[in-house]
Amino acid sequence: MATPSRRFRFLLINPYSLAPGSTFRMGAADDGAKEARLPNYANTAPFLADVDWDLHPGAPATHGNWPVETKQEFLSVGANRLPLVHEACASGRYNAIVLLGGGDPGYMEAREIGRSHGIAVTSCAHAQMHVAGLLGNRFSIIDVSETHNMQMYHLVVQYQMTGRCASIRNINFPLPKPHLPDVQPLDVERDKAQRGEASPMLDAAVAEAIAAIEDDGADVILLGCSAAYWMQPLLQQRLQAIGWEAPVLEGYRCAIEVAKSLVSLGIDASGLAFPGERPARWRRKKVF
Amino acid sequence: MATPSRRFRFLLINPYSLAPGSTFRMGAADDGAKEARLPNYANTAPFLADVDWDLHPGAPATHGNWPVETKQEFLSVGANRLPLVHEACASGRYNAIVLLGGGDPGYMEAREIGRSHGIAVTSCAHAQMHVAGLLGNRFSIIDVSETHNMQMYHLVVQYQMTGRCASIRNINFPLPKPHLPDVQPLDVERDKAQRGEASPMLDAAVAEAIAAIEDDGADVILLGCSAAYWMQPLLQQRLQAIGWEAPVLEGYRCAIEVAKSLVSLGIDASGLAFPGERPARWRRKKVF
Amino acid sequence: MATPSRRFRFLLINPYSLAPGSTFRMGAADDGAKEARLPNYANTAPFLADVDWDLHPGAPATHGNWPVETKQEFLSVGANRLPLVHEACASGRYNAIVLLGGGDPGYMEAREIGRSHGIAVTSCAHAQMHVAGLLGNRFSIIDVSETHNMQMYHLVVQYQMTGRCASIRNINFPLPKPHLPDVQPLDVERDKAQRGEASPMLDAAVAEAIAAIEDDGADVILLGCSAAYWMQPLLQQRLQAIGWEAPVLEGYRCAIEVAKSLVSLGIDASGLAFPGERPARWRRKKVF
Amino acid sequence: MATPSRRFRFLLINPYSLAPGSTFRMGAADDGAKEARLPNYANTAPFLADVDWDLHPGAPATHGNWPVETKQEFLSVGANRLPLVHEACASGRYNAIVLLGGGDPGYMEAREIGRSHGIAVTSCAHAQMHVAGLLGNRFSIIDVSETHNMQMYHLVVQYQMTGRCASIRNINFPLPKPHLPDVQPLDVERDKAQRGEASPMLDAAVAEAIAAIEDDGADVILLGCSAAYWMQPLLQQRLQAIGWEAPVLEGYRCAIEVAKSLVSLGIDASGLAFPGERPARWRRKKVF
């Protein structure tokens, strides 16, 4: 803990970049200004107002030209992202790295890199889970598909959050894959919902959030896949209109704000949890 | 979650105020500018630079004219502090309340008040435990005495943090009580340590932090009693000098930074965890 | 553990006393003989037959002239009750203090006081949870309102009973407050039910107890708010008539019987869990 | 829960009886008055003053003519004891059965029998663990040997008490077996200790109790094997003399007092936890 940095210098890194021709477009241009390229920029902009920030488009995807959902795909994009984290840490240009994407690919490993440089690294699922802990007793995650659900499950276990996770709720709007039908594109759902039209995806999220509250004991709602983050304000409004006072979170803002906290406090990660190659001291035992 | 507030307006409230004549003085004047009255101001000042803040001296203690350590005393000062929280929330002058003091008296109840006004309330132990969760796997709390230890124990249980707390370590420097001998005043220890002289209190904290790391599995160190918060930078240096890369936290800065995060994110607490008198909707069941 | 006391000398302390004019009357006169002032006396009398007992009406409420439901109110009445516990312990007249009321205000702190005098202190929720542990694997709590539910939730966590609590079930019969409508007064429900007439409150309790058994895995049923304790024999009968062999408990009898056990065994509380101001010995660490 | 029985009618059943010629004698005559046959009668007598009680010597041991320590032996004596429980319940003479012996052989099964007759059954380890829960946060068990330790381990798991058990501590004074050397007979230790002479067994218990308190986090001490129950008052005195305020329990008194509580409250066990052959209602699911 040290004097807070007066100025935040963050690199935001997308989980991966798809090649031209992918049918998956979540509302961000492929090129142009960073503002145009950041999904849900309007929601995120105020949180970046006091930040000097760059946006990295993500390492080119090598698993295929479609968004990630399976464990294999998450492992692949995680591994591809690490060199970017190394480079960013070594550049001296940033005091925090914000990993975008809902399933946190490469996050634990990126923290290890960040620790060796004294640079904080945050990610969307982990940050949401921690903010949820400041608000209530148990959270549920509203998420898009079976495979993506199991990645969120993996993260809840890995982050030792099972005692706080009431459930992962599936709205079953899987991400598009060129070799599979895509009957309900998420960007179409988003556009409908943002125009005030009925969106089966948003309706499903409302239904599952209510089930999470009434049946599973959730008092805070998180969003799993970043392709569903656009629902945050709309889902919050819908719950409020019904009378359920459950905060709804999404990942970008949580990851940015947690990064600010860490930078201000002058901390990044415990060197015992993320040791360097040959640490000055070693422990005879680790316990759980 | 909403647009981040451009400006933080915080009220910091001491846990209680003692009457003139108390022998307990932790480095803050009783009157004068707020800066002079805030303990450890030098360490905290940078974190308040972007905050419009007031400092309330705390409700006059009714349990006796000595610092709190027992459960009874914590309950008493907690109850005494709530009217201040009510008043501050109702005043419309603040967007967050930061409860000072290591044992979090009245914190859960103050959050209930804050929730009804949509105002975030943070406190030193809870904030430290949450920040610790961002850094490593398990924390230990270095604390001053048997009775105060058991208040920290109570908090770890109440906050459902038992799975993350490696241990509470006692350095046995109890707070002064006029009816008991006070052979090792904490302010004397602080002054010695800050002058670079040997301090048995700081030495005990180093010894217990090492034991927490080596024997209990801690990878982050918290400080329990606010009267020990002055040790944070010194204990951090001592551990680093030995080679243990374990972050050391204290409560003021954590509580302030967590308050900023909540205010920025436009959230305070779940209305399901802290329901109002007759909430719009009610749940048939709650589970753990 | 020592020779059992041949005679029990107990002080029963109400959680608080309301001023004349409160609309809340749970079947006990404000003055007259102690028997007339103890709610549900008929159910409780046999358990007091071998006890020399006094009934304290409780400290006058300072939170308002209505029954407690919120965390703030519980903290307030808890703090107000402690001087009575001190006085009773110091009087030498009692070998146990039985704290009446469903939400256990001031219980942990009162145990600290009792410990310093070697006097057992029991309370209704804690005693019920312990008796439940003698009977089955998991209990559910039938309780009256959202806010009161969350107090029970708080207690289950604080008593480290989360692993045994299947659920808290809400029948949504909130306690009266003068500034809020009171469409279903609890004493009216009680009188109807005790006359053998249909009571929506009792019916709701039956429905939630069945749901607790069938859906949540409860095998013992507790009652949360003391204003619902009158339901115990009726709820027990209803479940038996249906064929569910789940014991139904309430707080007064459990708290009295647990007090007898402790007095007989010559124990009150562990001095390590509830240490005195400067205990003879101190522990370097506490773990969970 | 019903009107408390004015009079307790208990059958105490030894875990087993050895044939003449066994070298194991724990201070009770084989015949004569029940008072002479009950081990540690002087300590237990006051707790039986308000009880009409009989003492059954236990079913003749079929595992061998030595005290039980291994899992096989516990299973054997447990099975042998059940017909006695059946007979006692069917006789109509008792309102509770108190199973003597430290390792609770046949206890869960005896509760099933008791439930079908509406008769409470208590046992020494289970009762101690429950009383410990009324006193502090975590208990340790001081016990006599590796094999007996693992029976206590088995019980802690079976009773779902792992979260409350700080440790089982072995003093390594195994019970005698005719085919093995018996260099430190427990009755010799007892007699020495009760005469005020040095007893290595008691000294070991003191040492392990201190280690349990200082290293394992225990705040209540239990005794495992009934052949060690005689140490309770002496161990309590030794700890008090050192300054450790940890209650020390033993099984006879706890089991008797818990039986009184259950009889007074008119309860025995949940019919859902211990269902009869074809219960009136059945549950579709059970959860943990």
Place this chain on the structure above:
Amino acid sequence: MATPSRRFRFLLINPYSLAPGSTFRMGAADDGAKEARLPNYANTAPFLADVDWDLHPGAPATHGNWPVETKQEFLSVGANRLPLVHEACASGRYNAIVLLGGGDPGYMEAREIGRSHGIAVTSCAHAQMHVAGLLGNRFSIIDVSETHNMQMYHLVVQYQMTGRCASIRNINFPLPKPHLPDVQPLDVERDKAQRGEASPMLDAAVAEAIAAIEDDGADVILLGCSAAYWMQPLLQQRLQAIGWEAPVLEGYRCAIEVAKSLVSLGIDASGLAFPGERPARWRRKKVF
């Protein structure tokens, strides 16, 4: 761990044998070749192809001439089976003992015996739970009756598997007892189902398995009572036909395969978990 045994020599032991006249016949002849006497032999035969095996009919039942369901009955047959385990281990003819039967009577004790001979002992419920852990996150047990469910509950607790058990699901087809009606004999259900006719028992199992998957979070299905093991291939097919990719296990094959693993690896059980009478070394403490 040592060189794998080239040849498996197993004794399979039934949980008990009923006298002639029992109405309970689960598809195995009372005499004749071992193949004719082993229930579900067709399903099990391939797993025994590389095993030299004997089948013991089980000790004659002494609890009554009906199958076991209650805790008392399980304790009785467990105790009766131990001498067979002793004898088999001492014979030197076997390198593993496979305990047949769904509720694992005498299993923990038999492992103690096996350990003292260096011979592996496996049992059906324990083996299934371990295999389930190799396949997914949480299992549910489909089982036959209230009393048998509670035996399975007992085993899940005893094996410290509560964190992995999503639920025990009751299909309510209790085992026959001569003094109770037996309207739906299990062998009739089996024969109907195996002929391809509708079986209410199998239908109930399908319904409860689906509920376990959809409501309780199970991803692997176990069968509780061995009298329901015949359902394994049929239940697996039914789930697959519906589209649920949840493995369905049963006990015989799991217990046999686990025995092979242990024999191959040259291990049986930890001597610390199952110590001998006077082990070479003893531990000062055991923790959980």
Place this chain on the structure above:
Amino acid sequence: MATPSRRFRFLLINPYSLAPGSTFRMGAADDGAKEARLPNYANTAPFLADVDWDLHPGAPATHGNWPVETKQEFLSVGANRLPLVHEACASGRYNAIVLLGGGDPGYMEAREIGRSHGIAVTSCAHAQMHVAGLLGNRFSIIDVSETHNMQMYHLVVQYQMTGRCASIRNINFPLPKPHLPDVQPLDVERDKAQRGEASPMLDAAVAEAIAAIEDDGADVILLGCSAAYWMQPLLQQRLQAIGWEAPVLEGYRCAIEVAKSLVSLGIDASGLAFPGERPARWRRKKVF
């Protein structure tokens, strides 16, 4: 579950292959017969006697030309190994894949691949932990360095084994890196130990295993890094010589034997835990 395969056809895949010039050689030739290339072949050979097996040398390392220890390195080799798993599953030549290496790189993802082909995948740490569960209550892992310890920590959490892991014990013999001193090469230690000479590495393993048993409550010992698997028979002998009856496991044999069990039982992984891209059915919720 189906008829056991009469013949096992396994592909063993090394975690990675280093380029010529690496100083790390754990006893296996780079080329030649598979037997010569498999580390610790003498110990493993008997377990492969009934297996048609191939050995893949592993994907060429891209993280550097040294063995893996850090999280980044594990992620890298895990991602590199997945195409080999794909190819092997698609080839139709194998009915199980055995992933060699102590830290299980790519294991969870490889199971997802295997599931889609109906092919079992096993790995060394996971297999050891499961076998340990068949033997005792709690295991400890003896491991080589801080960074590798934290990978094992990660696995224990991910596999939801924290309740069974007593500790991870560090012997501090880190793996060689060309840019760091390598004062105690592991192959030198191995050769010394196997010649019967004193080996500080083996001595450290003995010391930490004893500490795990005496202090942490372990009753089974696992080995973390595959570069330490050679110690298994020697460590087992040393513990036995001292009198500690704790089984010592290593990964190759456990992974091979678990693979045999799964192949015999005709199962690989739950399709709910490892769903395919668009599974036939989806679940509304997942719980923990």
